[in-house]
Amino acid sequence: MTLDEIRVQIDAVDTQMKPLFLKRMECAGCVAETKRETGGDVFVLERELAIIEKRAGDVAPEVRDEYVMFLRHLMSVSRRYQYGILTEKQDRVLAEALEAAGLSAEKEHSQIEIAFACDAEASDFNLFVNMAKLNQISIISLNLETEEGRQKIRMILKGNLKDQKMRQLLCQIGKEAEGFQIVGM
Template sequence: MTLDEIRVEIDAVDTQMKPLFLKRMECAKQVAEAKAKTGGDVFVLERELSIIEKRAGDVDKEVYDEYVAFLRHLMSVSRRYQYGILTGMQDKVLSSAEKEAGIDEAASHSQVEIAFTCPKDTSDLNLYINMTKLNGVEIDAMSLETADGVQNIRIVLDGNLREEKMRRLLCQIGKEAENFHLVGIK
C-alpha cells in the first residue's frame, strides 16, 4: 500500500468515527442531565478503570498503551462536556474554593492560581494540562515538586473566575484532582 492509499484509509476511518463520537457526546449530555437531577459525580475513577480494563483487555500489546491513552482522553473530553452542562456543580465547587481561599467575588483579576496533588506513580498531570488547552485557558506559570511519592502542582492560569471556560476547567480539576484549592487571584 502506498502512503497516499494509507492516508485515504485513515480518512475513511476518521469519517466513520465522527458519528460515533457525536453519539457518545449525546450520551454524555444525557448522563449530565441525569446527574444534575441526582447530584451524582461526573468522575468515578473505579468505573473508568473498569471500563478501560474491559475495553482494552483484548487489544494487542503493541498498541495497548496507545489505546488506553485514547480511552482516557476520550473520557476526559466527555467529562469536560458534562461539567460544562452542570453549571450548578461549577457554582458549588468554585464558591467553596473561593470561600476557603478568602477570595472576594467582586475583585478584579486576570490570573487565577491553583494548586493540587497527584500520586507520582499514577499521575494524571498530563490530563490536567490538556484540560487547560481543551478549555481555551492558557498556563502562565507552573511548578511541580515531588515529595514522598506525591506531586505538588501549582499553576497560574490566565483568565478570570467569572469566565465560562475558566469555571468549567476549575470545576473539572476541582472534582478530579486531589487536594485542589485556589491559591489566589492576581
C-alpha cells in the same frame, strides 16, 4: 499503498468515528442530567478502570498503550462535557474555593493562581495540563513537588474566572484532584 491512498483510508475511518463520538457525547450529556437528579459524582474511577480493562485486554501489545491513552482522553473529554452541562457544580466548586481564599469573583483579574495535589503514580496531573490546553487556557507558571507519592502542584493560569472554559477547567480540577485551592487572583 501511497501516502495519499493511506490518507483516504484515514479520512474514511474519521468519517465513521465522527457520528460514534457524537453519540458517545450525547450519552455523556444524558448521564450528566441523571447525575444532576441523583447528585452523583461526574468522575467514577471504578467504571473507567472497568471500561479500560474490558476493552484493552485483547488489543495487540504494539498499540495497547495508545488505545488505553485514547480511552483515557476520551473519558476525560466526556467528563469535561459533563462539567460544562452541570453549571451548578462549577458554581459550587468555585464559590467554595473563593470563600476559603477570602476572594471575590468580582475582583478585577487576568490570572488565577491555584494549588492542588495528585497521586504521583496515577499522574492525573498530566491530564489536567492537557485539559488546560484543550480549554485554551495558558499556564503562565508551574511548580511541582513530589513528596511521599503525591504531586503537589501550584500553577498560575492566564484568564478570568468568569470565562466559561476557565470555569470548566477549574471545576474539573476541583472535583478530580485533591485539596484544590484558589490561592490568589
